Amino acid sequence: MNMPVRRVTKADVAKFANVSHMTVTRALTGSGSISAETKERVLNACRKLGYTPDLVARSLCARKSRILGLLTRPLAQSYFARMISSVEQRSRSLGYHVLMAQVTDGGPSILSNIQSLFGRRVDGLLIAGISLPEDAAVYLENSRIPTVFMDSPGDGDDFVFVGTNDREGGYQAAKYLVKQGHGRLAFIAGYPESYTSKERICGYRTALLEHGIEACDEDIFYTNYQMDGGYKAAEAMLSSGRGYTALLCGNDYVAVGAAACIRHHGFQIPKDFALIGFSGDELGEYSAPPLTTMYQPAEEIGRSAVDCMVKMLEGGPVNKRILFTSSLLIRESA
Numbered sequence: 001m002n003m004p005v006r007r008v009t010k011a012d013v014a015k016f017a018n019v020s021h022m023t024v025t026r027a028l029t030g031s032g033s034i035s036a037e038t039k040e041r042v043l044n045a046c047r048k049l050g051y052t053p054d055l056v057a058r059s060l061c062a063r064k065s066r067i068l069g070l071l072t073r074p075l076a077q078s079y080f081a082r083m084i085s086s087v088e089q090r091s092r093s094l095g096y097h098v099l100m101a102q103v104t105d106g107g108p109s110i111l112s113n114i115q116s117l118f119g120r121r122v123d124g125l126l127i128a129g130i131s132l133p134e135d136a137a138v139y140l141e142n143s144r145i146p147t148v149f150m151d152s153p154g155d156g157d158d159f160v161f162v163g164t165n166d167r168e169g170g171y172q173a174a175k176y177l178v179k180q181g182h183g184r185l186a187f188i189a190g191y192p193e194s195y196t197s198k199e200r201i202c203g204y205r206t207a208l209l210e211h212g213i214e215a216c217d218e219d220i221f222y223t224n225y226q227m228d229g230g231y232k233a234a235e236a237m238l239s240s241g242r243g244y245t246a247l248l249c250g251n252d253y254v255a256v257g258a259a260a261c262i263r264h265h266g267f268q269i270p271k272d273f274a275l276i277g278f279s280g281d282e283l284g285e286y287s288a289p290p291l292t293t294m295y296q297p298a299e300e301i302g303r304s305a306v307d308c309m310v311k312m313l314e315g316g317p318v319n320k321r322i323l324f325t326s327s328l329l330i331r332e333s334a
Helices: 010-017 021-029 036-049 055-062 078-093 110-119 134-143 166-179 195-210 227-239 252-264 298-313
Strands: 067-072 097-102 124-128 147-150 160-164 185-189 220-222 246-249 274-279 292-295 321-324 327-329
Touching (some): 010 021, 010 036, 067 110, 078 097, 078 298, 110 124, 147 298, 160 166, 160 298, 166 185, 166 195, 166 246, 166 274, 166 292, 166 327, 185 227, 220 227, 227 246, 227 252, 246 252, 252 274, 298 321
Parallel strands (some): 067 097, 067 124, 124 147, 147 160, 160 321, 185 220, 274 292
């Protein structure tokens, strides 16, 4: 009959290293003051004995779970997948785990998802690409839990936001098309109420006005952020008869859908239509022709959001607003 293997305890480590129980704790947590020699002796004892700290017990004592909640849209798009992967990797490197909830159509509400994460005692909450409805925003403000928004900011001064300078990105994309000689630019944006749509449209309008081109509401077409939405919006653009020669899209999925529609109607890209996407997703590299796009540093956004969160949890100062620059990635569509 096999006897159960006894778990190595902190007391075993203290005895092996010939130090006190408290010294072992200080060596493992970095608290208090011990010499480098003593710390190395404790760590060496842990390695030789195969000691693994009891993270659950440590969390209970510290009243912290070392778990970060993550609320996101379904990861169907590469941009958010890159961001979330970076969040998980960075969190793990800093000793945190990530508990993710995805907001889906027909699924639990945003508020219900937040409440579910809070019920699992997360230390803080990361929110990616989601604008909160009023009930969820009020609940979050009242909870006072550290929260960091990615891609789209939350309402209120207490929330930290890490994202892209979308206004500058819209400006640079439109400016590039104008410099290429295009005077009729359409914009297929995302949802009208979307923060990214509003910011990119503002940049687009600024670039047009700077070059003496009228920025008309009729030149902006709203849709979802999917390929089918891009296709339908391009149908509306073509049927408008406004003589466009260039098209700026809210993301790469919209651009790929729009490109399919343009080709279906017998036009060539970029001969008849110059096309620019936004985000730098992998599918753009393999579209026909390869898609020119405003590349967003999703990985940097994810890492920076986690760093902000950990600083908040440790009581350190954080910048309330961190905006990364998107860069024009020129391929063959424009």
